[in-house]
Amino acid sequence: xxxxxxxxxxxxxxxxxxxxxxxxxxxxxxxxxxxxxxxxxxxxxxxxxxxxxxxxxxxxxxxxxxxxxxxxxxxxxxxxxxxxxxxxxxxxxxxxxxxxxxxxxxxxxxxxxxxxxxxxxxxxxxxxxxxxxxxxxxxxxxxxxxxxxxxxxxxxxxxxxxxxxxxxxxxxxxxxxxxxxxxxxxxxxxxxxxxxxxxxxxxxxxxxxxxxxxxxxxxxxxxxxxxxxxxxxxxxxxxxxxxxxxxxxxxxxxxxxxxxxxxxxxxxxxxxxxxxxxxxxxxxxxxxxxxxxxxxxxxxxxxxxxxxxxxxxxxxxxxxxxxxxxxxxxxxxxxxxxxxxxxxxxxxxxxxxxxxxxxxxxxxxxxxxxxxxxxxxxxxxxxxxxxxxxxxxxxxxxxxxxxxxxxxxxxxxxxxxxxxxxxxxxxxxxxxxxxxxxxxxx
Ligand SMILES: Cc1ccc([C@@H]2N[C@@H](C)[C@@H](O)[C@H]2O)cc1
Numbered sequence: 001x002x003x004x005x006x007x008x009x010x011x012x013x014x015x016x017x018x019x020x021x022x023x024x025x026x027x028x029x030x031x032x033x034x035x036x037x038x039x040x041x042x043x044x045x046x047x048x049x050x051x052x053x054x055x056x057x058x059x060x061x062x063x064x065x066x067x068x069x070x071x072x073x074x075x076x077x078x079x080x081x082x083x084x085x086x087x088x089x090x091x092x093x094x095x096x097x098x099x100x101x102x103x104x105x106x107x108x109x110x111x112x113x114x115x116x117x118x119x120x121x122x123x124x125x126x127x128x129x130x131x132x133x134x135x136x137x138x139x140x141x142x143x144x145x146x147x148x149x150x151x152x153x154x155x156x157x158x159x160x161x162x163x164x165x166x167x168x169x170x171x172x173x174x175x176x177x178x179x180x181x182x183x184x185x186x187x188x189x190x191x192x193x194x195x196x197x198x199x200x201x202x203x204x205x206x207x208x209x210x211x212x213x214x215x216x217x218x219x220x221x222x223x224x225x226x227x228x229x230x231x232x233x234x235x236x237x238x239x240x241x242x243x244x245x246x247x248x249x250x251x252x253x254x255x256x257x258x259x260x261x262x263x264x265x266x267x268x269x270x271x272x273x274x275x276x277x278x279x280x281x282x283x284x285x286x287x288x289x290x291x292x293x294x295x296x297x298x299x300x301x302x303x304x305x306x307x308x309x310x311x312x313x314x315x316x317x318x319x320x321x322x323x324x325x326x327x328x329x330x331x332x333x334x335x336x337x338x339x340x341x342x343x344x345x346x347x348x349x350x351x352x353x354x355x356x357x358x359x360x361x362x363x364x365x366x367x368x369x370x371x372x373x374x375x376x377x378x379x380x381x382x383x384x385x386x387x388x389x390x391x392x393x394x395x396x397x398x399x400x401x402x403x404x405x406x407x408x409x410x411x412x413x414x415x416x417x418x419x420x421x422x423x424x425x426x427x428x429x430x431x432x433x434x435x436x437x438x439x440x441x442x
Pocket of ligand 1: 053281
């Protein structure tokens, strides 16, 4: 092992109540909202297909023109309670909102910059309304914060000269001040979701990132931070120079999932963040440009994450007025419908320690020990062939919701056919299993 002064604060999975709640939550809502939400990927009549939150770059917009968007930011239709009730109905147990994305615009009134909500026609502390509404709805609030800041004069991607180093020292102080300010202004916040830490400037500041994690966790005991905050002594990120995770959960799965058979991911807590279109985090006016994931596709991702001991953070991008798209509202409603019947297989679930098979995903409820099959692929034989470890067999199988008991047919020493009534299955369903030890004699 390489000796590190600025590696992880601890090893393994945290077992304190705050982290256990994070783990039980399993399903969260990501929200990207900022000045980029106003143009929505269209500039001077031209539509740009790349991620809408990068429109400044894709359309080659000058900094002053882009920053001028703050004088148009007036989300009069924003209603925190409405947002929170949509998320509640969807079944999200936590939410993560962009307080400041790479553009540097702050959705809260910050003492440390004038590029914030206070200096817009809207003026009000939108973040407070948001945090209060979601907290009152019983949804844990996390805050996304981009270290990368296109607006701030002291931001540097790499530190080439002494001038750069001095500027970046000021930038580090600014960053720390803003983060402490967020924790002080919004005491309900459970954690911070860092982004924009891939540049050399940050890799050269592993010590600072370590001290920042210590400081923030002292300020807010139980605070949860993602793996993107940290760099180690040698500039390694997410995992240190020994391959050990830094931060409280691995957050490198962005718009992608691990291989469903990869059991190594179960060693740490981890989260996949996902867009509904192929690659739009901020609001984009035209979702027809790329594939839009449908509800069953998203439910499969949620099920896979739970089956491998990870969380699923599904992104929504409200427009500049604070309104979600019709597609997003429909998907939220449809996911919520499914969760009403099947959430026992998701909330409080974890890796079941069973082999992944083609019909779908196993999960296990850590409290009850209940084992579930979340089925996405019904074979044309209508027989689910279920393989368990040698010493285990299925004694009972019930469809969750309707409760119907399914016929079982033992096969070989450790396989069971679960027989499905032959009919059309148009959405994923959950089977609750009762397992029993195999009699040694057979
Ligand atoms: C190359 C690249 C940089 C930043 C991102 C940001 N991370 C996601 C979580 C979004 O915030 C996206 O804008 C995506 C791709």
